[in-house]
Amino acid sequence: MSDYILKMQGITKDFPGVKALDDVTFSVRPGEIHALVGENGAGKSTLMKILSGVYPGGTYSGTIVIDGAQMRFNSTKESEKTGIAIIYQELALVKQLSIVENICLGDEIARGGVIDWDASYKRADEVLKKVGLSVNPTFPISYLGVGEQQLVAIAKALSKNARILVLDEPTAALSEGESAKLLKILRDLRAGGVTCIYISHRLKEVFDIADRITVLRDGKTIATHDTKDLDENKLIALMVGREVANIYPRKTRTPGDVVLEVKDWTVYDPDINKTIADVSFALRRGEILGMAGLIGAGRTELVMSFFHFWGRKSKGKIFLEGKEFDTKDAGATIKAGISLASEDRKRYGLVLDEDICKNISLASLDKISKYSVVNLMDEIRSAERYTKDLKIKTPSIEQKTGNLSGGNQQKVVLGKWLMTMPKVLILDEPTRGIDVGAKVEIYNIINELVDQGVAVIIISSDLSEVLGICDRILVMHEGRFTGELAVKEATQEKIMHYATGGK
């Protein structure tokens, strides 16, 4: 078969400093389920954003051909009209509105601005039947579970006569039963002639449902194969098969005593129905522990929960140097000697309107104050020292952090946490969005810290980084550690195996 419903050819998209997509070709046959797979940051989301018109025509190069006609979308509205519907990871439903209102949202059936409710209900009933959902459409959407909401989102897309349905990680928040139900409905839709592009990290599902698979890696199309020609190992090899650039300064160390110990840690967030279950691990002085896994596996949530910043703890104990402590708020954990540099430095790290000096001292004001009066000279001295040690490039420490580059912002965050003199430093995606030069500097800083006896945990979705710098790697999958590897025996394939739920 050579007739394609969708053909994306030579798609190239540049972001400042990064080539997100490089001459990508992606073709989909009508009525197939086509899986799009690749590591985090491989370019899957960017490609779909181009298809949906989030990135309007002109901001990328290459062509989109649908049903033989070249298209150029300037907005999501235009791509919807052509019959493309994307269902995002975070559902674009309005919680306060009813099911029928959500289905008709943005495309209301109305006469002279007055909504025709009868017609709206009729339409809702029709599409809900197609996705196998028997609920009263007048109920608010929040009555439904995440899985059912997912189905409403699909129904909504169908109500707009979608012919190409793009599902971005649809099962990430679903239980196994719900996932199975969703997959069944997708098969039904396929039988009804709907074409489906399926993005997922769960390789088992991909093999279960996809007719063909396209692999993206580092913004390039690696291959498109019929599913029957591949197996899981071959697919993983295609996904990770990249040379590890040698930018990682490695040192051999002998880890010391256990500093941090976490036992049976279980936290739960009812809002998004996510659980971190029975996590146990130990961290030694002078050791870099990597936490690998796919986005959404729960690594960030795990470390945030140590700071009382995520979910509700239901059980578990945490010990620092053998002493148990209570993670009742972030202050208690920091005081105990654990610091966390979050993955989102703009949201959780910096006060962007304030200068470097005030940002660095923010978590250590008690150390430089007497009777609660801050010693400004001590503050300047500390800030100057960390600015120099970390090689933060700035004309003055009075520079607003909002004006710094990503790498320098990250260093300010590091400076802030170093000033708290932590025994354990947790770095969540420490080099995301940072250029290579700054990356190497940050690796060197981390190595120095470890030499000084700090224990470091690094969460990273960049496998080569995890392999390059960590001494030991824990792999998380859906809120549980599924594997532990010493760096000597670890490979990208092994990590991917555990990260995708392998045993």
Next chain:
Amino acid sequence: MKTSFVQNIRKYTMLIALVGIWLIFSVLTEGVFISPRNLSNLFLQTAAVAIITIGMTLVIVTRNIDLSVGSVAAFAGAVAAYINVKMGLPAPAAIVAALVAGLVIGAWHGFWVAYRLVPAFIVTLASMMIFRGAVLGITNGATIAPLTAGFKGIGQNYIAPYMSIWIGVAAICLFIFIAIFKRYKRSKFKFSVQKFPVFALKVVLMTVAMGAFFMIMVQNRGIPYAVILVMALAVAFNFMSRQTVFGRQLYAIGGNPDAASLSGINIQKKIMMLYVIFGGLTAVGGLVMTARLNAATTSAGQGMELDVIAAAVIGGTSLMGGEGTIWGSVIGALIMASLDNGMSLMDTNITYQYIIKGMILLLAVWVDIATRKRT
């Protein structure tokens, strides 16, 4: 170089605006506005609003608000007047009672805002009504007057002129000493300092301004107690906002609550503390207001919350949080009071007084936003 010039101008925009407003009114009133008697009066009129604005600035910095200050100030004043007049107790007892009332009300606000997570807008809107009702209850719907000499002195008495001169000289000397000392310490650590001519010009200008201010006071009847109180509170809160752990944390909370919280700051506790302090400050403002009027009336402080918020915002406090200075807000309060005072002198119809004040508020904030482009 050019950007630093613009930034410097921006810092002083409102000061320049204040001087401009004074010049215009001086011309329009043929010099009556600028007379020592009127200016001294103006400062006295500003005092109550200025005191409350000082606290409001910090509340807005943390992304909160307080709409109840008019009612709470009136309530604190009414409590004091009741004790002073109806119960015949001396001024100190009345003052203590009013302060306690203010602190308790502040704790009430803090509890709902910080620990029950009710938006500050609603909590204080409720208090605006609650305490207006309470004022009516205490005063029984009638004015409580006259106050004892000790009480009304807070709002009406002056420090003798010769003492005022010494206070003025001491204040100026202290200012110059601190400016030079800070510069010396910064340069000792090789920390960037302003170019010497700029620094010298700033110190000279400030000295002249302070000198003029004190001369005006002395030429009239000396410095009013209430004005001394404003200055002392402004100095104290300016210090607190810049140089104490608590003050710093308030700005971080307003600038980025998530980052502040993850940095170990207990936001709820800090917001609670702030509202308690602010309740006390509002009571002080209420005492000054009541003493100046020599009476507690049922309508005292009505509409004051708007003057206070307008003053803070004109003074450069950002409603988005994280930004605002104490001295800026004091200037903002002075601008608002100058408009009232000048237009009253000119016998401007009250209709236009409101319209003009509203337009100036809008204009001032727009200028601030338009010049705030991030570099």
